[in-house]
Amino acid sequence: MLGEGMLKGLAETAKNFAGSFVSKERLTTVQYPEERIAPIENTRDFPFLVYDGTDPMAGLRCVACQICEKECPPKCIYITKSTDKKPDYVGKMQIYPARFDIDISVCMSCQICVEVCPFEAIKMDTEFELSTTDRFGGLLLDRDQLAKSNEHFHAVHPTEAAEVDERLAEEKAKVEAKAKAAAEATAAKAAAAAATPATTPAALAASEVKPAKEPGA
Amino acid sequence: MNFAAKLDQVFVLLQHWIAGFFPMWLQPFVATVLAVVGIVAAFPGIFALTTVLERKGLGRIQNRLGPNRVGPFGLLQPVADGIKSLTKEDIVPLSADAVVHFLAPVILVVAVFLGFAVLPIGRNMVLSNFDAGLLFFFAIGASTELSIFMAGWSSRNKYSLLGAMRAVAQMISYEVPLLLSSVVVVMITGSLSTVKIVEAQGGFSGILPHWYVFTPWGFAGFVLFLIAALAETNRSPFDLPEGESELVAGYFTEYSGFKFALFFLGEYLGMFSIAGFAITLFLGGWGAPFSFLTFIPSWAWFFLKLLAAIMLFIWLRGTMPRLRQDQLMNFAWKFMLPMTLLNLVVAGSWRFFGDGWVRWVVCSLVLLGSYALLGRALMRKQGLGPRSYRYAD
Numbered sequence: 001m002l003g004e005g006m007l008k009g010l011a012e013t014a015k016n017f018a019g020s021f022v023s024k025e026r027l028t029t030v031q032y033p034e035e036r037i038a039p040i041e042n043t044r045d046f047p048f049l050v051y052d053g054t055d056p057m058a059g060l061r062c063v064a065c066q067i068c069e070k071e072c073p074p075k076c077i078y079i080t081k082s083t084d085k086k087p088d089y090v091g092k093m094q095i096y097p098a099r100f101d102i103d104i105s106v107c108m109s110c111q112i113c114v115e116v117c118p119f120e121a122i123k124m125d126t127e128f129e130l131s132t133t134d135r136f137g138g139l140l141l142d143r144d145q146l147a148k149s150n151e152h153f154h155a156v157h158p159t160e161a162a163e164v165d166e167r168l169a170e171e172k173a174k175v176e177a178k179a180k181a182a183a184e185a186t187a188a189k190a191a192a193a194a195a196t197p198a199t200t201p202a203a204l205a206a207s208e209v210k211p212a213k214e215p216g217a
Numbered sequence: 218m219n220f221a222a223k224l225d226q227v228f229v230l231l232q233h234w235i236a237g238f239f240p241m242w243l244q245p246f247v248a249t250v251l252a253v254v255g256i257v258a259a260f261p262g263i264f265a266l267t268t269v270l271e272r273k274g275l276g277r278i279q280n281r282l283g284p285n286r287v288g289p290f291g292l293l294q295p296v297a298d299g300i301k302s303l304t305k306e307d308i309v310p311l312s313a314d315a316v317v318h319f320l321a322p323v324i325l326v327v328a329v330f331l332g333f334a335v336l337p338i339g340r341n342m343v344l345s346n347f348d349a350g351l352l353f354f355f356a357i358g359a360s361t362e363l364s365i366f367m368a369g370w371s372s373r374n375k376y377s378l379l380g381a382m383r384a385v386a387q388m389i390s391y392e393v394p395l396l397l398s399s400v401v402v403v404m405i406t407g408s409l410s411t412v413k414i415v416e417a418q419g420g421f422s423g424i425l426p427h428w429y430v431f432t433p434w435g436f437a438g439f440v441l442f443l444i445a446a447l448a449e450t451n452r453s454p455f456d457l458p459e460g461e462s463e464l465v466a467g468y469f470t471e472y473s474g475f476k477f478a479l480f481f482l483g484e485y486l487g488m489f490s491i492a493g494f495a496i497t498l499f500l501g502g503w504g505a506p507f508s509f510l511t512f513i514p515s516w517a518w519f520f521l522k523l524l525a526a527i528m529l530f531i532w533l534r535g536t537m538p539r540l541r542q543d544q545l546m547n548f549a550w551k552f553m554l555p556m557t558l559l560n561l562v563v564a565g566s567w568r569f570f571g572d573g574w575v576r577w578v579v580c581s582l583v584l585l586g587s588y589a590l591l592g593r594a595l596m597r598k599q600g601l602g603p604r605s606y607r608y609a610d
Contacts, residue, residue, distance in 0.1 A: 001589055001592055001593075002552075002588070002589075002591075002592025002593070002595065002596060003592070006536070006537065009536045009537065010532065010533075010536050012536075013278045013532065013535050013536045014532070016277070016278050016279070016280055017274070017277045017278050017532075017535075019280075020277045020280050020281075021277070026280045027280055027281075027282070028280070029281060029282045031282075
């Protein structure tokens with residue numbers, strides 16, 4: 001009969017109206033500034049720079065290779081290389097960024113900078129309350145604002161941070177093993193040189209070949 | 218005069234008391250001005266309340282909370298909205314007809330306010346009780362179409378013009394069933410005066426009132442009047458003239474700031490006045506619904522009924538999807554018009570049958586039967602029902 005569907009619809013909306021007062025499942029609104037729900041782990045919005053240790057500027061992992069600057073689709077990363085060098089996490093001397101700015105009003109949160117970074121130096125943050133009264137300067141973040149500790153990275157993306165730490169530890173171990181081997185080789189060479197002062201052509205050849213083979217052994 | 222009667226007449230007594238301070242020859246004028254001020258203050262107040270109620274009600278229907286930030290429970294939201302619309306820039310398009318563009322919202326609000334002049338809000342509470350009150354209301358109601366077309370035409374905007382065209386077509390189409398569905402009341406009462414119509418519904422049998430809605434022709438007339446009223450005030454599901462998904466905002470697309478607020482006000486006031494007339498014609502006006510509740514002031518009953526009508530309108534808005542233009546027109550001319558004409562015949566035969574149970578049975582059967590038949594014929598023509606998709610099944 002004509003109007004049957006309308007009555008059904010009215011009953012449905014009445015059910016929703018009354019239900020929203022009594023049922024928590026129906027009314028799913030979270031009263032945001034007062035109430036918050038934890039973000040899901042894969043949340044990401046804008047990139048930040050990771051640092052190790054306590055001093056943000058000394059511990060920056062970034063070596064100013066500028067790959068992210070080149071890859072950034074909206075071109076919102078601005079890097080100036082330093083003229084001097086500082087030791088990185090394994091102790092090797094590296095260039096560091098004298099200036100590292102990200103314009104988050106341009107950034108489109110694509111995460112490509114994170115994908116291309118070979119040094120695990122830039123990662124995605126979950127901070128979203130970034131509104132400011134100054135839309136030009138306020139949204140151009142410099143390296144002091146961007147630098148956040150590895151602990152922060154662990155807090156926002158625990159799984160990814162653990163993977164990164166594991167990878168870095170492996171890398172460091174490899175580099176240390178290499179350094180140790182190199183040190184041992186030079187020590188052995190020195191010892192050999194000391195043991196045989198009367199050099200023969202054969203001994204010289206053996207001592208030259210030996211260090212090259214050792215790391216593989 | 219006892220306390221209940223005094224409370225019932227409190228506004229009338231107040232009016233007389235204030236008018237008493239003026240010289241005799243000025244008193245009728247002062248009394249009228251006071252009544253006008255009362256109407257002009259009360260109904261926009263209800264409008265402010267309605268905007269919050271509507272947003273909260275629609276929110277609850279959609280399982281949301283609705284506005285709850287400004288003031289306790291969001292009740293100060295209309296104040297914030299008012300400040301916002303007052304401080305916004307008033308933009309007039311370069312190619313618009315500036316004078317007509319300015320006049321359109323003013324005429325709308327004036328015309329809508331004029332409609333309240335003959336609306337009995339309580340016992341002895343009507344601004345002007347003249348014999349052709351109902352006719353006056355419909356004549357004034359028709360002039361809102363003029364302002365809507367002025368708005369659409371003067372904006373020089375295709376959306377505005379399309380919205381205005383739709384609005385005029387819709388309002389003229391639904392004016393016919395609106396008038397015809399209220400004619401039954403005039404036939405039974407024998408008067409066009411709104412005060413007389415309310416008085417005719419005044420008595421009680423047992424505890425139940427003699428409202429026209431409790432008769433077969435009255436119920437049919439009430440439902441038809443309500444549908445036509447929804448269309449006449451451009452409320453959902455008949456909000457084609459301002460369908461935001463199709464026409465931006467329809468005829469007031471080019472309005473901003475306070476002029477937009479005036480259109481908004483005019484639209485809601487139109488809704489109140491037409492709901493007030495539905496109450497006056499079919500729901501006993503300011504009369505109490507039960508004989509033992511007559512101690513509550515008459516004006517309180519009127520406003521309670523008005524709030525109930527507004528809630529019904531909000532409920533309908535939260536439920537119904539918008540009609541298509543051809544469905545709207547088909548509904549007006551193929552369903553509403555035959556039903557209202559039939560209702561006239563039924564109301565006439567109601568008088569002809571005289572008292573007794575026969576008229577109840579005959580009138581109800583005729584109306585129900587024709588409703589069912591007409592509905593079935595319309596549904597068959599429209600090809601409604603489950604759809605089959607050739608490639609998707």
